[in-house]
Amino acid sequence: MPEIRDVPAPAAAAPYDALLLLSFGGPEGPEEVVPFLENVTRGRGIPKERLVEVGQHYFRFGGVSPINAQNRELLAALRADFAAAGLELPVYWGNRNWAPFLVDTLREMAEDGHRRIAVLATSAYAGYSGCRQYRENLADALATLAAEGRPALRVDKLRHFYNHPGFIEPMIDATLTALAELPAELREGAELAFTTHSIPTAMAESSGAPDDPARGTPGGAYVAQHLAVAELITQAVAKATGVADRPWQLVYQSRSGAPHIPWLEPDICDHLTVRQQDGAEAVVMIPIGFVSDHMEVKYDLDTEAVAKAAELGLPVARAATVGADPRFTAAVRELVLERAATERGLAPRRCALGALGASHDVCAVDCCPNPRAPRPAAAQA
Incomplete structure (x- = not known):
């Protein structure tokens, strides 16, 4: 497994031909707040009046969530890190609940010729909301593309990075x-x-x-x-x-x-x-x-x-969060290379601190179950 300071060969990411930064999304104007919250809470029967009440958190900041700007910063930092390391892997960005929507980003990736995609979810831990729900959204988006007759994509979610x-x-x-x-x-x-x-x-x-x-x-x-x-x-x-x-x-x-x-x-x-x-x-x-x-x-x-x-x-x-800290962007690169090496049949070093060790690569079918009803999820055994 390459150290952060090492420069990988351009083919080190194979079989992956792209990385998807997958996040939650957020409104970027007052008119987007309630529609965004409707996306977040779809299927739960929450009245619109309650969403307007919750939206006051966003209206207090001009109706703009900082998350999209922060994801743009992380996206740029990942691209810069990859380029500096000689890793020729394009990085895309899609959200679960607001533009750029996940399905639109995957559609763009398919049109650009990508077929094997590593996915970094901006959630470090196990759990339904932080892992499986992202994988359910991936499954939904892939089903939509399949229904449109687009080429099949394979997506692999990178492991939990909480102790990297x-x-x-x-x-x-x-x-x-x-x-x-x-x-x-x-x-x-x-x-x-x-x-x-x-x-x-x-x-x-x-x-x-x-x-x-x-x-x-x-x-x-x-x-x-x-x-x-x-x-x-x-x-x-x-x-x-x-x-x-x-x-x-x-x-x-x-x-x-x-x-x-x-x-x-x-x-x-x-x-x-x-x-x-x-x-x-x-x-x-x-x-x-x-x-x-x-x-x-x-x-x-x-x-x-x-x-x-x-x-x-x-x-x-x-304390500040990690954001686009260079050590975190380098860690993402390491996670991509680690998973790529594993997919090629190698046994890379898996960086992790503490007694729990490195998390699993592939989630089990019964991992972090949907609390409402079983749903298909991508990137599982």
Whole structure:
């Protein structure tokens, strides 16, 4: 497996002839907010009035989600990294819920002559929303192209990258930077709150595959993988700061489900309240569940959580997400080359930090099941 500094041969990505950056999507103007939310919630019977209410998060920012601009930045960074490394692999971008739509991007890729496509989903962890739903959307898009009589495409989703050094190391640095933003007298006693998207507890418990080493630990693969990331960052921060027993906890944000359905807790705002009551000096919020600073980071953390902390009189700082950090773009290149080598029958080095090791390449049929009804999914055994 090539090191980041090594320059791969142009054929190193074979059998892949393109990479698809697959993301969530977001509105880019006030008139797009409700139609976007209708796409996100299709089939759930949510009234339009409720969508308008939820849309206030977007209207507060002019109706523009930052996610598309951040994906454009990542797209450009990936293309630049590939070119600098001598990797001749075109990179495309498609979204699940807004333009550029996934089916349109795959149609463009087919028209450009691509047939074997590696897919990077902008979600690092196992779970229905973060993995299988992307694969279901891929299956839907491929079925649409087949119905149009287009050439068959094969798509392979790259493995979960939550514990890849290129994802972990930028987050360690971001945590240290956030700590340094606090007043000097608060840094040693500052606690760490690792945040990710809350999901229904039933979905968390069913996340992962039966043979996944993270399965069987409390909380299933989704929680286990986040805990592994939090522990890696905490250990590195302890080494860098000399504070060995800094308190930390995995907390959640962005709950959107019905009140009677149990979701993962505690919520970040509730956590801040409890920690202030228990005498915490300061808290650093680290959004390990997100690749970029999109709306759920900007609103739920930078707006709601920061306002709650101010109300409590609790000093807080927020670590940046990975975004288009060069170490992350290099990690994506490594993941492409790793999977390509595996497809060619080789046994490449699979970079991963911590006890859980590198995730599986191909998802099992019963991996992260759809909570509503079984649906076809691409890139599975």
